[in-house]
Amino acid sequence: MKKGYFGDFGGRFVPELLMPPLVELEEAMASILPSKTFRKELADLLANYAGRETPLTYCPALSKKLGFDLWLKREDLLHTGAHKLNNTLGQALLARHMGKTNLIAETGAGQHGVATAAAAARLGMTCTVYMGAEDVERQSANVRRMRLMGAEVVAVESGSRTLKDAINAALRAWISLQGSTHYCFGTAAGPYPFPDLVREFQSVIGREARAQMLERTGSLPDYVVAAVGGGSNAIGMFAPFVPDASVKLIGVEAGGSGEEGCPNSAAINLGRPGVLHGEYTMLLQDEAGQILPSGSISAGLDYPGVGPEHACLAASGRVKYGVAYDHEALAAFQALCRFEGILPALESSHALAYVLEHAGEFEPGSRVLVNLSGRGDKDMDIVEHALHL
Numbered sequence: 001m002k003k004g005y006f007g008d009f010g011g012r013f014v015p016e017l018l019m020p021p022l023v024e025l026e027e028a029m030a031s032i033l034p035s036k037t038f039r040k041e042l043a044d045l046l047a048n049y050a051g052r053e054t055p056l057t058y059c060p061a062l063s064k065k066l067g068f069d070l071w072l073k074r075e076d077l078l079h080t081g082a083h084k085l086n087n088t089l090g091q092a093l094l095a096r097h098m099g100k101t102n103l104i105a106e107t108g109a110g111q112h113g114v115a116t117a118a119a120a121a122r123l124g125m126t127c128t129v130y131m132g133a134e135d136v137e138r139q140s141a142n143v144r145r146m147r148l149m150g151a152e153v154v155a156v157e158s159g160s161r162t163l164k165d166a167i168n169a170a171l172r173a174w175i176s177l178q179g180s181t182h183y184c185f186g187t188a189a190g191p192y193p194f195p196d197l198v199r200e201f202q203s204v205i206g207r208e209a210r211a212q213m214l215e216r217t218g219s220l221p222d223y224v225v226a227a228v229g230g231g232s233n234a235i236g237m238f239a240p241f242v243p244d245a246s247v248k249l250i251g252v253e254a255g256g257s258g259e260e261g262c263p264n265s266a267a268i269n270l271g272r273p274g275v276l277h278g279e280y281t282m283l284l285q286d287e288a289g290q291i292l293p294s295g296s297i298s299a300g301l302d303y304p305g306v307g308p309e310h311a312c313l314a315a316s317g318r319v320k321y322g323v324a325y326d327h328e329a330l331a332a333f334q335a336l337c338r339f340e341g342i343l344p345a346l347e348s349s350h351a352l353a354y355v356l357e358h359a360g361e362f363e364p365g366s367r368v369l370v371n372l373s374g375r376g377d378k379d380m381d382i383v384e385h386a387l388h389l
């Protein structure tokens with residue numbers, strides 16, 4: 001396989017001025033990540049600051065209704081409420097070992113911004129978060145969290161004033177800052193080596209879940225299901241299971257409202273290959289190659305592309321990619337609250353929704369493992385408004 005590529009996908013399509021920091025990062029990954037000191041420090045942060053390992057929870061009531069065993073990997077219980085901290089702690093620690101003192105990051109809904117701000121505060125680094133001006137207005141609670149943890153939030157006024165534009169602004173800022181600054185990218189996408197780096201730090205999810213399933217049930221799950229935005233929680237969950245031929249892997253994209261011509265975030269199911277944010281991957285685009293505005297009831301899945309490793313896993317058929325619509329995610333959100341006493345993030349609700357909507361496709365008695373990527377307290381207003389509660 002060509003370096004930096006997953007099949008046809010991936011690569012490093014960036015301006016010449018971004019090559020030096022990307023090469024520096026690639027070299028640091030090779031020399032620092034395997035070192036004993038780094039691994040020990042990261043393990044300590046994950047255990048004693050972030051709260052790993054996260055539990056594996058069996059769902060008795062839903063399993064009884066469904067006729068197969070439903071298990072959840074509880075990333076909702078991680079500090080800051082989602083899997084994102086696995087990645088930001090890893091990148092912040094790596095950056096500090098590289099001698100960097102400043103982190104920059106993009107954020108859409110604000111979850112990655114909060115996780116980066118937390119990691120920066122914990123490791124004594126300064127932090128600037130680029131956020132679309134539209135999102136700054138919509139996600140004021142997360143803006144306040146970031147500021148409380150000492151991060152500066154920059155409202156990006158260009159383009160559609162959302163995540164896509166925030167990434168472009170952060171990449172531009174990295175060109176001029178370089179030196180003491182690391183760009184803490186938020187998902188398993190972007191130019192090489194970010195897809196590898198983020199997979200590396202998120203794979204702790206799948207490694208733990210695989211061992212926990214073996215210990216609790218004596219065997220591997222039959223199915224592993226995860227929601228796909230850029231693809232970091234899903235690739236972190238899937239990677240350790242990819243060599244297990246008996247385990248079927250299902251990624252779930254956000255289909256939006258499901259109405260004809262509505263915005264959605266299903267880049268693998270509805271997109272075509274193209275280049276965005278430094279990588280060649282599946283993208284939502286029009287006939288002329290213009291990126292289409294994405295949309296989903298879940299802000300964290302609202303992205304017009306997907307990480308290149310997912311594009312490759314889809315092309316090879318190793319992972320199947322389905323779609324869940326807004327109303328299905330809302331129903332799954334309610335079901336998990338009502339039957340198991342857990343409020344899932346709307347992102348994670350898409351993974352659960354696929355299982356509930358396609359229950360007939362899972363053999364009776366099989367073991368289905370869903371990655372519960374985050375908690376849903378942040379989504380209560382949206383859910384109550386959508387369901388007229």
Ligand SMILES: *Cc1c(COP(=O)(O)O)cnc(C)c1O
Nearest residue numbers: 229230231232233300347373374
């Ligand atoms: C950000 C987010 C996602 C989507 O991002 P991925 O990189 O695809 O994982 C999913 N779930 C939660 C809870 C999130 O915060």
